[in-house]
Amino acid sequence: MVCSYNRNNIHFVILNGGDKMISKSFKRALWVFHVNSGSCNGCDIEIIAALTPRYDVERFGIKLVASPRHADVIAFTGPVTNDMVDKVKRIYEQTPDPKVILVVGSCGISGGVFHESYHLAGPIEKILPQAKCFYVPGCPPRPEAIIYGVVKAWEYLEGFE
Secondary structure, eight states, X not given: OOOOSOGGGHHHHHHXXXXXXXXXXXXXXXXXXEEESSOOSHHHHHHHHHTSTTTOGGGGXXXXXXXXXXXXXXXXXXXXXGGGHHHHHHHHHHSOSXXXXXXXSHHHHHOXXXXXXXXXXXXXXXXXXXXXXXXXXXXXXXXXXXXXXXXXXXXXXXTTO
């Protein structure tokens, strides 16, 4: 396991158990495009927390990008609202192959606290049934869990190189 959920030694686990990840970062960076498809912003804050110096995922080559055309992974937070369905499909189509989806938080997985809302189209897997999805549960999930999900998506994508 590259990442531990133990908050006190996350840096230790990544530095000492992540030699493989360090070599990956020099071989090829992983670019992530983040989409808020209707969340309360709790998961968005945790994604930003994973980019802070405490976790510093950029040293391993994991970077947020501003366009889906440059991304390897699309990180969705929140359930998909009716207004976002077409945008979500367009973002997925604009992302080059191979691509994976990282669904961050309980709302994106099952609707979470919004599951009975009148304005929801459903979870990501209902909108994009053909997509390969990785799930990071939690409300909101810890940055360590998000990093672990990104690493698992990265391992999946390496099978295409």
